[in-house]
Amino acid sequence: MLVRIVKMSFEPSKIEEFLANFEINKQKIRAFEGCQFLELYRDLNNTNIFFTYSYWNSEKDLNNYRHSELFKSVWSKTKPLFNAKPEAWSVDKLHSLE
Template sequence: MLVRIVKMGFKEDKIDEFLANFEENKTKIRGFEGCQFLELYRDKDNTNRFFTYSYWKDEESLENYRHSELFKNVWAQTKILFNEKPEAWSVDKVVRLE
């Protein structure tokens, strides 16, 4: 399993637009083949900064999503709303405690 974390900062007046786009597409993203989990987080101190946190079956599944029409459409609508360069990390889960 691969964990993908993406940090995005938005123009203050574009946050509602981002949230509407996420709401419209979250089920499609989560339903994409190989996506096993998807959450959206908001920074408590910098409220125009958001993080997506997703689990993917493997790197190939993530790459298939990143080259899909779904991703291209979502990303085209998202990237024009940024106030800072997004950052992304692909990580392996080492330990999980419940």
């Protein structure tokens, strides 16, 4: 399983627009083939910084999403709202404790 973490920093005046777009698309992203989990986090101290955290069955599934019309649609509305370059990591989960 692949874990994808994306850090995004937004213009403060654009946060509500981002959140509205995420709300519209979150179920579609989560239902995309190969996506097992999706969460959105907000930094406590820098409230214009957000992270998405998602689980994918494979890198191929993630890449299929990243090349999909859904991603292109979401990203075309999200990208203009940034005030810094987004950062992304694909990682392997080594341990999970509950």
